[in-house]
Amino acid sequence: MSPILVFVDHDHGTPKKVSNQIITAARQRGGGEVHVLLMGEGAGAGAAQAGAHGATTAYVWEAGEVAEYATEPAVAGLVAALEASGATTVLYPADPFMSDVVGRAAVRTDGGVVTDVVDLTLDGTEMVGTKPIFGGAMISRCKVRGGRPAFYGVAANAFAAEESGGGPPEVVPLEVDLDDTATRTRVVEVVEQSAGGRPEMTEAGVIVAGGRGLGDAEGFRLVEQLADVLDGAVGASRAATDAGWYPHQHQIGQTGKTVAPQLYIGAGISGAIQHRAGMQTAQTIVAINKDADAPLFAIADFGVVGDLHKILPPLIEELAARKG
Amino acid sequence: MRIICPVKRVPDTAADKSIDQDTLTLDRDASDPVLNANDEWSIEEAMRIKERDGAEVIVLCVGPENAQTTIRKALSYGLDGAIQVADPAIAGSDAKAIARVLAAALAEEDFDLVLMGNQSSDARTMLVPAMLAEYLGLPALTYAKRLQLADGSATVDRETPSGHQTVTAPLPAIVSVVEAINEPRYPSFKGIMAAKKKPLETRDLAALGVDAGEVGLANSSTQVLEITPRPPKEAGDKIEDDGSGVVGAKALVEFLAAQKLI
Ligand SMILES: Cc1cc2nc3c(=O)[nH]c(=O)nc-3n(C[C@H](O)[C@H](O)[C@@H](O)COP(=O)(O)OP(=O)(O)OC[C@H]3O[C@@H](n4cnc5c(N)ncnc54)[C@H](O)[C@@H]3O)c2cc1C
Ligand SMILES: Cc1cc2nc3c(=O)[nH]c(=O)nc-3n(C[C@H](O)[C@H](O)[C@H](O)COP(=O)(O)OP(=O)(O)OC[C@H]3O[C@@H](n4cnc5c(N)ncnc54)[C@H](O)[C@@H]3O)c2cc1C
Numbered sequence: 063m064s065p066i067l068v069f070v071d072h073d074h075g076t077p078k079k080v081s082n083q084i085i086t087a088a089r090q091r092g093g094g095e096v097h098v099l100l101m102g103e104g105a106g107a108g109a110a111q112a113g114a115h116g117a118t119t120a121y122v123w124e125a126g127e128v129a130e131y132a133t134e135p136a137v138a139g140l141v142a143a144l145e146a147s148g149a150t151t152v153l154y155p156a157d158p159f160m161s162d163v164v165g166r167a168a169v170r171t172d173g174g175v176v177t178d179v180v181d182l183t184l185d186g187t188e189m190v191g192t193k194p195i196f197g198g199a200m201i202s203r204c205k206v207r208g209g210r211p212a213f214y215g216v217a218a219n220a221f222a223a224e225e226s227g228g229g230p231p232e233v234v235p236l237e238v239d240l241d242d243t244a245t246r247t248r249v250v251e252v253v254e255q256s257a258g259g260r261p262e263m264t265e266a267g268v269i270v271a272g273g274r275g276l277g278d279a280e281g282f283r284l285v286e287q288l289a290d291v292l293d294g295a296v297g298a299s300r301a302a303t304d305a306g307w308y309p310h311q312h313q314i315g316q317t318g319k320t321v322a323p324q325l326y327i328g329a330g331i332s333g334a335i336q337h338r339a340g341m342q343t344a345q346t347i348v349a350i351n352k353d354a355d356a357p358l359f360a361i362a363d364f365g366v367v368g369d370l371h372k373i374l375p376p377l378i379e380e381l382a383a384r385k386g
Numbered sequence: 387m388r389i390i391c392p393v394k395r396v397p398d399t400a401a402d403k404s405i406d407q408d409t410l411t412l413d414r415d416a417s418d419p420v421l422n423a424n425d426e427w428s429i430e431e432a433m434r435i436k437e438r439d440g441a442e443v444i445v446l447c448v449g450p451e452n453a454q455t456t457i458r459k460a461l462s463y464g465l466d467g468a469i470q471v472a473d474p475a476i477a478g479s480d481a482k483a484i485a486r487v488l489a490a491a492l493a494e495e496d497f498d499l500v501l502m503g504n505q506s507s508d509a510r511t512m513l514v515p516a517m518l519a520e521y522l523g524l525p526a527l528t529y530a531k532r533l534q535l536a537d538g539s540a541t542v543d544r545e546t547p548s549g550h551q552t553v554t555a556p557l558p559a560i561v562s563v564v565e566a567i568n569e570p571r572y573p574s575f576k577g578i579m580a581a582k583k584k585p586l587e588t589r590d591l592a593a594l595g596v597d598a599g600e601v602g603l604a605n606s607s608t609q610v611l612e613i614t615p616r617p618p619k620e621a622g623d624k625i626e627d628d629g630s631g632v633v634g635a636k637a638l639v640e641f642l643a644a645q646k647l648i
Contacts, residue, residue, distance in 0.1 A: 131544065131551055133516070133526065158504070158512060159546075162528055165516030168482055174607025175481065177511045190611065196403045196508070202410075203612040210607055247525045250541070251552040262547040268647075292648070303566075310531065310566035311545050316399050316507050317423055317565045325647050335400045339507075342619070346645055348638065354624070361619045364641045366634040368627025377635035384639070384648060 063094035063187060067149035068117065069140065069160070070098050075107030080155040080265055082115045082223035084216050088153055089116035089226060091182045092189070097121065098231070099143040101136060102128040109233050116226035121146055123236040127245065130252070131159055134244040137166040142238045144171065144211060151189050153182075156215030157264050164213045173211030176204045178320065180220040180343075189214060197316075197339030217322050218265050255309060258286060261295050263312060267324045268294030271314055271341070274301035275330020275351065275370060282308050284374040285329060291381040297321065297341075299331045315340035329370045333358025350374075387441035387535075389432045389499045391465070392488055392514075393425040394506045395449045395456040409603060410610040411478050412508065415452070421459045424503025427563045429463050430570040431533060432501050439535070442466050444495070448476060448487050454586065461581035462573035469495075473590040478603025481513040487601060488514070489521035490594040497558055499540065504529050504562040515562040525555035531566040 066088040070081040081098075088096045098117040100108050102125065109120040121143040127135040140163060144152065152167075154160045156178050168175045179191035183203075190205045191214045206212030263269060270292065272285040282296070289296045298308040300315060314321055316336040326344035331337060333349065333356055341347070342361055349362040350370050359365040366373060397403060401417030432443040445460045445468040447453050457468045471491050479487070492500065505512045519526035527533075530542035531550060541554040545564050573581075591598050599605055623641070627634030642648045 131546060131553070133528075137520075157547075158529055161512035162516040162526065165481075165485075165513040166520040166526075168513075168607070169485070169517050169520035172607070175511070175513055176608055177513065194616070195613070197399075198616060199403060200405065200613055200615050202610055202614075204608055204610050207607055207609050243523070243525075247527065247553060247555040249551050249553050253543075253549045253551065255549040264547065300565075310564065311547060311549075313565070320510065325642075339399055346647060348641070350634070350638075354626070359624055360621050362624070363622035363645075364638065365622070365624035366627060366638055367624060368629070368631065368634045372629065372631030373627055373634040373638075374631075376632050377638060380635055380639050381642075381648060 065095040065097045065119070065147055065149045066092040067143060067147050067152045068096060068098045069152060069154035070100050070108055070112055071155050072100065072102070072105060072108045075104035077108045077111050078155070078265060079223065080218040082111065083219065083221045084153050084155060085112055085115040085117055086224050087182055087216065087221040091184060092151070093184050093187070095119070097147040097149060099140065101125060101139045106233065110230050113228055113231040114225045115223060116228055117231045118228070119147065120231040120233050121236045122233055123238055125238065127240060129249055132247070132249060133162045133166065134247060135240060136163045137170065138238050138240055138244055139236065140167045141170055142236055146234065146236060151212045151214070153214050153216050156217050160215065164215065168211070168213055171211045173213055174206035175213040175215065176206060177215040179214045179216050180322070182214065194343050198343040219267055219322060219324060258290070260289060261293070263295045263297055263319055263321055266295035268292040269297045269321055269323045270294055270327045270329065271297030271299065271331060272302055272308070272329050273299035273331030274305070276302065276307065279307040281330070284378070287378045288327070288374055291378055291385060292325070299337050328358050329374065331358055332356045333361070387435065387439060387499070388497045389435065389441050389443045389501055390446050390492060390495060390497045391425065391428050391432050391443060391460070392446045392500065392502045393429070393456065393460050394422040395419045395447065395453045396422045396506050396508045399507050405613045409478060410613055411603065419456065421456050422503055422506040424505060424507070424565070425460070426570040427565060427567050428501040428503055429460055429465065430568045431563055433464055434568070435535065444469060446488065446491055447471070448484055450477070457586060458581045461584045462578045463571065464577050465584070467585040468587070470586060470588045471594065472588055473598070475591055475598035475602045478606065479601045480606035480608040481509070481511045482517055483601040483606045485514050485517035485521055487591070487594070487596060488518050490596045491589060492522060494594065499557060500560045502560070502562050504564050515560055519560040524558055524560055526560040526562070527553055527555055528562045530561055530563045533561060533563070533567065
C-alpha cells in the first residue's frame with residue numbers, strides 16, 4: 063500500500079485544526095502510512111504535531127518563496143513531495159487557495175481532483191470520496207480513476223482530530239527546483255482586516271451569520287459578540303455584504319463560500335435558496351427571524367420567532383455567564 | 387487589447403436537479419439553464435476595460451448546441467463575438483478535461499487577458515482557472531476583487547479569508563473574479579438585438595486538435611460512482627418569543643446545551 067500524502071496548512075509552523083483532522087482521517091481510512099508535506103517559513107515546527115496525529119514521515123521545505131498565497135512555488139513543492147514519498151493519493155484542506163495549487167498540480171501530473179469531500183472509504187487500494195452536491199440536496203461518491211495521482215479536497219470538520227500516540231515523524235528535507243515561471247506572479251502587498259481573533263469561516267466549528275434583518279452595519283456588532291462567546295466565525299448573507307455592512311469574503315451561499323460547521327446560527331436571514339446553497343450541510347442549523355414563515359425555518363433544527371435585537375443581547379449575556 | 391471570457395451554462399440554482407442514473411450526470415436540459423452568475427462579473431469587468439481603453443472581447447463557451455442561448459445572453463452585454471466548442475465527445479467531462487478543451491481553443495487565439503468567474507454555481511470546483519493557466523503555461527491571478535492593467539501587467543487585489551493581497555503578473559494572464567469586483571449592468575434592448583447578429587464561430591475537437599480519448603465521461607480523470615438524493619431535512623422545534631427577547635434566548639440556550647453545543 064503506498065502512503066497517503068497530506069498537505070498540512072499551518073500558521074507559522076502551527077498546523078491548523080483541519081490539518082490534524084485530515085491526518086487522522088488518512089490514518090484511519092487510508093490503509094497505509096501517512097506522510098505529510100510542510101511548506102513555508104517555519105513549517106518544520108509543525109512536524110511534531112503531525113506525528114502526534116499519525117504521520118510517520120514529514121517532507122519539509124522551509125522556503126521563503128512559499129509566502130502565503132504564492133501558488134506556483136507551492137505547486138512545485140507539492141509535486142516534489144508526491145514524487146519523493148511515492149504516494150498516489152493526496153489529501154488537502156478544501157479551500158480557495160488550495161484549489162489553485164491542486165488544480166495546477168493535477169494538470170502537471172495528469173492526476174484528478176475530487177473537491178469538497180466529507181467522507182473517505184477504501185475500495186480495495188483505491189480511495190473513494192463522498193461529497194454533497196447541489197448545496198447538499200444530493201450526495202455523490204466519486205473517485206479518481208486508477209493509476210493517476212488522486213487529489214481529494216477534504217472539508218473542514220468532516221472528521222474529528224485524534225492523536226495516535228505515535229512519536230515524531232522522520233523529517234525529510236525536500237529538494238525543490240524552481241524555474242523562473244514559479245516567481246513571475248508576485249505578492250506586492252498584504253492587507254489584513256482585523257478578524258478580531260476569530261477563526262476563519264472555513265475552519266470554524268460555529269458560524270453566526272447575519273442578514274438584512276440586522277438593519278445596519280452596527281447590527282453586526284451583535285453578531286460578532288455572539289460569535290465570540292461561541293468561539294465562532296462571522297458569516298453574512300448577500301443582502302448584508304451588498305449593503306456594505308460586512309466584507310464580501312464573509313458571504314455564504316451560491317456566489318459566496320460553502321461552509322459546513324457543526325453549528326450555524328442565522329439571524330435576520332430569510333434563507334433564500336442561493337443562501338442555503340452555501341450552508342445547508344451544517345450539522346445543526348438555528349434560525350432567528352421575526353417572520354415565522356421565513357424559509358430558513360424549514361431546514362432549521364431549532365427556530366426562534368422574534369426580534370433579533372431583543373433576543374441577541376440576553377442570549378449573549380447568558381452564554382457569557384455560562385462560559386464564566 | 388483582446389480579452390476572452392470563458393462562460394458556463396448552468397442549471398438555475400432554484401430549479402430541481404435531475405440526475406440521469408444511466409450516466410450519473412446532471413440532466414442539463416431538465417430545467418431552463420442560465421448564464422453562470424459569476425461570469426456576469428467577468429463580462430462586466432471586460433466591458434469596463436473595453437469602454438475605458440478599447441478592447442475586443444470574445445466569449446468562449448464549451449457546451450452543447452443549445453448553449454447558444456447562453457452565449458447570446460453573454461453577447462447582449464455588448465461583447466464583440468463568440469467561440470463555441472461543441473462536440474458530443476465532450477459530454478460528461480470533468481474539470482480537467484474542460485480546462486484541456488478551453489486551453490486548446492485559447493491556444494488558437496491571440497489574447498492579452500482571460501477573464502473568468504472564480505467558480506460556477508453547479509459544480510463549484512473552483513479548479514478551472516488554475517488548470518487552464520497550467521495548460522497554457524500562464525500566470526493566474528485568482529479571486530480578484532479589483533483589477534488594474536498597466537504596462538503589460540495585471541495587478542489584482544486577491545480576496546483572502548482575512549483581507550486581501552495585491553498580486554501582480556505579466557500579461558498574458560488568467561484572471562478570475564469574485565462578486566465584490568463590480569455591479570454588473572443589465573443588457574440594453576439594443577444590446578439584446580445586436581447580440582443576435584454578433585459572429586459566433588463553432589469548433590469541434592478535431593478542429594482544435596484534441597483527441598476525443600482525452601475528454602468526456604469515459605476518459606475524465608475522475609469518475610462518479612453513485613449519486614443519491616439526501617433525505618429532505620425535517621424542520622425542528624420552533625418557539626415564539628414573547629417580545630421580551632428573554633424567552634427566545636432562554637429556549638435557544640437550552641437547545642444548545644441539550645445538543646452539547648455549549
Ligand atoms: C455537482 C457536480 C460536481 C462536480 N465535481 C467535480 C469534481 O469534484 N472534480 C472534477 O474534476 N469535476 C467535477 N465536476 C465536473 C465539472 O463541473 C465540469 O467538468 C466543468 O465544466 C467545470 O465546472 P466547474 O463548475 O467546476 O468550474 P469552476 O472551476 O468552478 O468555474 C470557474 C470558471 O470556469 C469557467 N468555466 C467552467 N466551465 C466552463 C465551460 N464549460 N465553458 C466555459 N467556461 C467554463 C467559467 O468562467 C467559470 O466561472 C462536477 C460536476 C457537477 C455537476
Ligand atoms: C445569482 C444570485 C446569486 C446569489 N448568491 C447569494 C449568496 O451567495 N448568498 C446569499 O446570502 N444570497 C445570495 N443571493 C441573494 C438571495 O437571493 C437573497 O436575496 C439574499 O440571501 C437575502 O438576504 P437576507 O436573507 O439577508 O435578506 P432578506 O431576504 O431581506 O431577509 C431578511 C430577513 O430578516 C428578517 N428580519 C427583519 N428584521 C428582523 C428583526 N428585527 N429580527 C429578526 N428578523 C428580522 C425578515 O423577516 C427576513 O426574513 C443570490 C441571488 C442571485 C440572483
